[in-house]
Amino acid sequence: MESARIDLLDRKIIQSLQLDPRAPFSRLATVLGSSEQTIARRYRRLVEARVVRVVAELNSQRISQRDWVVRLRCVPGSATMVATKVARDPDASWVQVVSGGTEIFAAVRSRHDNHGTPLLLEQLSLNRQVVDMRAYCLLREFTSGVSSPLGSNYLSSSEIDRLSPHHRAPRATDRTAAPLQDSDWPLIRALGKDGRMTFRQLADEIHWHESTVRRRVEELVLEGVLFFNVDLDNPVVGLNAPALLWMSVAPAKLAEVGDALAGHQQIPFAAATTGSTNMVAKVMCSDETALYQYLTQELASLDGILHVEVTLIMQTVKLYSMTTQMRSRVGTEHSRPHASTMSTSELLSVDTP
Template sequence: MQEEKRRGQNRDIDLDTLDGQIIRALQQDGRASIRDLAASFGATRELVSHRLRLLTEHEGLRVVAALDPGFAGHHVLTHSMVLVDGPVGPVAERLAELPDAVFVSMVSGAFPLVFESRHGSVEELHESLDWVRGLPGVQRVRVTTYSEILKGFFVSPERRQISLDSIDYALIAILQRDGRTSYRALAEAVHLSASSARARVHRLIDAGVIRISAIKSGGISRNRLAIGIGITARGGTEPIGRYLAVSPAIDFAARSHGNYDFVATLVGASSSTLLTVIDELRTIPEVGAIESWAHFDIVKEDYARTLGRVLGP
């Protein structure tokens, strides 16, 4: 009887839609329980667990902890577009080797390669850019500097002063590899009780030291299209920033200076959904121009960074 009830509960669920809901929920809270996810979607825990396992093992979904860039001492955040002469893939692979590059993607448009990087100083930024310009095939690099992150799954909305010890560092290192590691496993690794490990993790999250969220390799799948946009403003910028901050289709948004006044990433299940968002942006009087690029292949998406390099116990 219970088995028949569970089958009936799952019968009308579209699996592609469910996969998208799981990804979205884990982007908001990477440690959300299977029970809570199932209750939110009206599905059984068995089905949600099965779909999450498929997403993880076959679709490249990862749930990881990332250090907030400000806490980690990364005060210079940039978005760069690269003009390439010849095949883009080899340049993208070399760029992915750059430790300061947290995101590398092959895209549409005149500049077929974009990357985001984080640096401790302007001097570090210049050193990285010189290295990129020296790569075979690189013709030109256009740099836009983020001045304020408006929305981002791996950027904490607020930070508090907090003192960390060796146990905190150990917990962060484990969660950087797998953000859904059980509290029991965390406790065993650092020789604490499960309740103490839970309290430590919540403290790190509440203080803005880390965010635990889902990232999905590759820019295009049956339930995820990703479009980058650069916005040039005319007049005041507040209405643009307000729209970017509240639109559910926008995964990331930053106020910036350089080539664009804002840089954002739109994610949706269909091109029509993303087109609607761009058209809504065009209706804002303060929007002067919008450039867009489709993400074809995300070569690197690594916001965790090396713990020893960033924090150093």
Template sequence: MPVKMLDELTELDRRIIVALQHDGRASWRAIAEMVGGTVATVTRRGQQLLSSGVARIAVLPALGSEGPVDAFLVRINCAPGTQLQVAEELVGHPDVRFITLVTGGYDLIAELVVHGGSTHYPQIIQQLQSIRGVERWRSDLIMHVYKVSYDWSRQLFASTMKLPESAAESLAQVDAGVCDPSHFDDQDRAILTALRDDGRLTFKSVADGLGMNESSVRRRFERMRQLGCMDTLTLVPASALGMGAETLLTVNVAPGQLEAVAQALRAYPAVRYLAATLDQNSLFCEVITPSTEDLYSFITSSLSTLEGVLGWNAAMELLFLKRGFVETPWWRAQVGLPARRGASTTSV
């Protein structure tokens, strides 16, 4: 994705992206109603956003839906000049949920999801720590996730877009419980696999590819969504929406104040992700703001005023390579590497 393309996005493009973050599988007609454009124009612009790599839609099993998992926050130092090589190796590992290149005391920050629980962690890190260029590897258990907001950009046009009333709930989306593995069968898994690379494939395309009935695919998809067994993820660079500062904060909290501080931070639209970690009674927080000035305002006027906050460490995100187990479609172009081509698509 050429950087120039981000500079040429129109307000309509940004509204389409916001609508896709609310529901990545909404029809172009429904999105046109949300953003106030014609169906033909919205369809053409939306398909261009997807084909160019500005946005990517993926449908994935919800975390923990296929059995118990433990997640670890990993901070990595690399030998000089090897950061991208190490990051690319980690991008390809199926258990790495997200990875980003950062400023500060570490080179990379990632989340590693261990299926079957933490007892399996030593087997995984033995392989990953041996990646050439890794010099230091620090792990911290993620104990509880308070917030994961997939439509963090909705705040930009919330007052002028015709979003469904239910959209307000997703601004502070949190884990809704663990989907029981018994809710899945092989056909359900096949449907999600088909939608992983292109979450906007039509039910007919999925059905034809799997040799199933279209109505059966649709019914199974809706059931999985209602049970909270799947997530629809819209990947988009924050800069495409004018959000110029993505920051990871480790907030140190006074004993006994963890829950109160977490609930206060959870209410801020700028907070995309919030979780409690085991080390030092702390909260791990991702904040997305339009500029460094807005970040400064959040820290000085909001974070620093919360009772129980003792301090924080921060790292600016420079390059996001993977989120929600899905490789971002733009990072390779940003560093001059050839794009990894995905499957051809038939959009909803």
């Protein structure tokens, strides 16, 4: 399939959304020196091509829920098929084929049960195409997973200053429990589908008053429960060497290493975990040379890392919510397959070739 093509204005729009995912088109137009109609049209074009999408995410640590990451080793030739089926589960995100196409990485959220094992993990362990599974509970996130870097800076310092939010929500590492009500779920699901829905659109969607929607969204954001992210098809913007780092870190150095990783531009995600290694991070580089330089310079300078396993990400099947394997060319019409309504066990039952 032909790759999507984006120009300088597209890249500026993407970087602007990474700074403020819900910035009104009118504000983007003023800062970027374009018309509101042009900005809105360009964004819709990027969304339709599956290059970018703004989505709302829950900070599980703020609501005392557990998140997991899993490594699945599959029967040869089945990894992409299994990954596609895993991606259909609404509690799975960041589903990626790694290690030369023999392994799957996925994040799994425990939405409704604070202490039990997510159903998806139980089903994966029983699947005949999965020959090995290692599950790691995220103990502390040092970065929130917000938006991968573009690799280059397309905005001026003045534009960045005008678009950067003046107030930041609490960090993902804040462990103080925050309230989340059952009545919030329709709002969260709507924003999970489209994080740029206006308050009026949200009110029409979930049948609340617009003022109630505005107030509740602002409360959840200020409490650090809800934040907005940008799903981005990284190869389109030149990030062609993404990788996962599985690290063993001296326990006394975990916090120090995690905080240092959070400050690296190449690292959109880093967390301390349970399991055979105790730190996982995602690194985004333009190519293998840049990846090598990161490993031998920035990462090598950190004190306390005892061992690092590097696994290249070969294919991304699903980001936080946006699937990528069916992305069309920019400007072409396409239909996105609907999420499956099958049970988890049905999704993961793969016919034997």
